Amino acid sequence: xxxxxxxxxxxxLVLAAATALSAHAQSLMDYAQAKQRADADEASLxxxxxxxxxxxxxRVLDDAIARCAxxxxxxxxxxxxxxxxxxxxxxxxWRDGGTALAVCVQAQIAGRTLPAPPRAPxxxxxxxxxxx
Numbered sequence: 779x780x781x782x783x784x785x786x787x788x789x790x791l792v793l794a795a796a797t798a799l800s801a802h803a804q805s806l807m808d809y810a811q812a813k814q815r816a817d818a819d820e821a822s823l824x825x826x827x828x829x830x831x832x833x834x835x836x837r838v839l840d841d842a843i844a845r846c847a848x849x850x851x852x853x854x855x856x857x858x859x860x861x862x863x864x865x866x867x868x869x870x871x872w873r874d875g876g877t878a879l880a881v882c883v884q885a886q887i888a889g890r891t892l893p894a895p896p897r898a899p900x901x902x903x904x905x906x907x908x909x910x
Contacts, residue, residue, distance in 0.1 A: 809872040812859040816901035827896065834892045835904055842886035846879055853908035856880035858887050864898035867891045880906075 807815075823831065856875025860868045868891070873884045887904060895902075 807872075809859065809874050812861070812872040812901055813857065813874070813903060816859045816903040819895075819901045820903070823896070827893070830893050831895075831902060835902070838887060838890050838892065839883070839904055839906070842883045845886055846882035848879075851879045852877040853879065855905075855907040856883070857906070858884045858904045860887055860892075860902055860904065862892055862895050862898065862900045862902065864894065865891065866894040869899065 820828065820831070854875060854877050856873065856877060856879070858880070859872040861870040863869045868888055871884050871888050873880055883904070883906070892902070
Protein backbone atom coordinates (compact mmCIF):
# COMPACT_ATOMS: atom_id res chain seq x y z
CA UNK A 779 0.00 0.00 0.00
CA UNK A 780 1.39 3.38 -0.99
CA UNK A 781 0.65 6.33 1.22
CA UNK A 782 0.54 9.78 -0.31
CA UNK A 783 0.96 12.88 1.80
CA UNK A 784 -0.45 16.23 0.69
CA UNK A 785 2.26 18.62 -0.49
CA UNK A 786 2.13 20.98 2.52
CA UNK A 787 2.66 18.33 5.23
CA UNK A 788 5.35 16.70 3.10
CA UNK A 789 7.13 20.04 2.74
CA UNK A 790 6.94 20.57 6.51
CA LEU A 791 8.34 17.09 7.10
CA VAL A 792 11.26 17.77 4.73
CA LEU A 793 11.88 21.15 6.37
CA ALA A 794 11.85 19.59 9.85
CA ALA A 795 14.30 16.90 8.76
CA ALA A 796 16.62 19.47 7.17
CA THR A 797 16.49 21.63 10.30
CA ALA A 798 17.29 18.64 12.50
CA LEU A 799 20.24 17.67 10.27
CA SER A 800 21.54 21.25 10.32
CA ALA A 801 21.29 21.42 14.11
CA HIS A 802 23.06 18.06 14.39
CA ALA A 803 25.85 19.22 12.06
CA GLN A 804 26.28 22.39 14.11
CA SER A 805 26.46 20.38 17.31
CA LEU A 806 29.38 18.47 15.82
CA MET A 807 31.46 21.65 15.49
CA ASP A 808 34.79 21.04 17.17
CA TYR A 809 37.03 23.50 19.00
CA ALA A 810 39.12 24.37 15.91
CA GLN A 811 36.03 25.16 13.85
CA ALA A 812 34.49 27.17 16.68
CA LYS A 813 37.71 29.18 17.17
CA GLN A 814 37.97 29.90 13.45
CA ARG A 815 34.35 31.08 13.40
CA ALA A 816 34.90 33.20 16.55
CA ASP A 817 37.88 34.91 14.92
CA ALA A 818 35.78 35.71 11.84
CA ASP A 819 32.77 36.87 13.89
CA GLU A 820 34.94 39.12 16.07
CA ALA A 821 36.72 40.58 13.03
CA SER A 822 33.35 41.55 11.54
CA LEU A 823 32.41 43.79 14.47
CA UNK A 824 32.31 47.57 14.25
CA UNK A 825 35.20 49.00 16.34
CA UNK A 826 32.86 50.42 19.02
CA UNK A 827 30.96 47.13 19.28
CA UNK A 828 34.26 45.27 19.47
CA UNK A 829 35.43 47.50 22.32
CA UNK A 830 32.19 46.96 24.25
CA UNK A 831 32.51 43.19 23.74
CA UNK A 832 36.12 43.18 25.00
CA UNK A 833 35.15 45.20 28.08
CA UNK A 834 32.29 42.81 28.87
CA UNK A 835 34.60 39.83 28.36
CA UNK A 836 37.11 41.37 30.78
CA ARG A 837 34.41 41.68 33.46
CA VAL A 838 33.33 38.05 32.95
CA LEU A 839 36.96 36.88 33.07
CA ASP A 840 37.77 38.91 36.17
CA ASP A 841 34.85 37.26 37.94
CA ALA A 842 35.74 33.78 36.65
CA ILE A 843 39.40 34.08 37.66
CA ALA A 844 38.40 35.36 41.11
CA ARG A 845 36.19 32.29 41.57
CA CYS A 846 38.65 29.79 40.09
CA ALA A 847 42.11 30.98 41.09
CA UNK A 848 44.20 28.96 43.51
CA UNK A 849 47.71 29.72 44.77
CA UNK A 850 49.11 26.62 43.07
CA UNK A 851 46.98 26.78 39.89
CA UNK A 852 48.55 25.61 36.64
CA UNK A 853 48.58 28.84 34.63
CA UNK A 854 49.24 27.28 31.23
CA UNK A 855 47.60 29.30 28.43
CA UNK A 856 44.09 28.27 27.38
CA UNK A 857 41.18 29.45 25.24
CA UNK A 858 37.43 29.25 25.76
CA UNK A 859 35.16 29.89 22.77
CA UNK A 860 31.60 30.94 23.56
CA UNK A 861 28.54 30.84 21.34
CA UNK A 862 26.18 33.73 22.11
CA UNK A 863 22.45 33.72 21.43
CA UNK A 864 20.55 36.79 20.20
CA UNK A 865 20.38 38.24 23.73
CA UNK A 866 24.13 37.75 24.30
CA UNK A 867 23.73 34.77 26.64
CA UNK A 868 26.42 32.11 26.38
CA UNK A 869 24.62 29.10 24.95
CA UNK A 870 27.60 26.80 24.41
CA UNK A 871 31.35 26.68 24.97
CA TRP A 872 34.45 24.90 23.67
CA ARG A 873 37.86 24.82 25.37
CA ASP A 874 41.47 24.35 24.33
CA GLY A 875 43.44 23.51 27.45
CA GLY A 876 42.80 20.95 30.13
CA THR A 877 44.05 22.49 33.36
CA ALA A 878 41.76 22.75 36.38
CA LEU A 879 41.80 26.52 35.94
CA ALA A 880 40.74 26.23 32.29
CA VAL A 881 37.90 23.85 33.16
CA CYS A 882 36.70 26.10 35.98
CA VAL A 883 36.82 29.28 33.85
CA GLN A 884 34.87 27.53 31.09
CA ALA A 885 32.21 26.55 33.64
CA GLN A 886 32.06 30.15 34.92
CA ILE A 887 31.65 31.56 31.38
CA ALA A 888 28.84 29.13 30.53
CA GLY A 889 25.46 30.79 30.99
CA ARG A 890 26.87 34.32 31.43
CA THR A 891 25.60 37.23 29.36
CA LEU A 892 27.62 39.56 27.16
CA PRO A 893 26.34 42.42 24.98
CA ALA A 894 23.77 41.29 22.43
CA PRO A 895 25.65 40.46 19.23
CA PRO A 896 24.73 41.81 15.80
CA ARG A 897 23.59 38.31 14.77
CA ALA A 898 23.06 34.93 16.36
CA PRO A 899 24.61 32.61 16.83
CA UNK A 900 27.76 34.68 17.34
CA UNK A 901 31.03 33.15 18.47
CA UNK A 902 33.67 34.92 20.53
CA UNK A 903 36.78 33.70 22.29
CA UNK A 904 38.44 34.26 25.65
CA UNK A 905 42.19 33.75 25.23
CA UNK A 906 44.17 33.57 28.45
CA UNK A 907 47.86 33.57 29.07
CA UNK A 908 49.56 34.53 32.30
CA UNK A 909 52.86 36.29 32.88
CA UNK A 910 54.90 35.82 36.05
